[in-house]
Amino acid sequence: MSRHEITFNANFAQTIRMRADFIYKITPTLISITDTGLGQRSVADDIEAVSQKIEYWHQGPISPFQIMCRDGKGFSYQVHWDGKTASFFDEAQIRAL
16 A cells, blocks of 8 residues: 555444434544534433544544534533543533643
């Protein structure tokens, strides 16, 4: 594979089931996830599946990124993702750090 090729794993047998609906933006250091409110669950309630799906789409770990999540009410949370589990920090906890 050359340095400029992108490969995609088309193994659909391992698809991740998530019930949240979201949009996201990714930069070299930040992933920003916004809940659309159209899913069966909120992004906050389904954050592990959402994180796994983003890793699947990008074919690599997202744990090195700063991850921010905005819920349907407009509240922002920082997400700590270790590749298996997620934890949240809300805006007040972020300011206190």
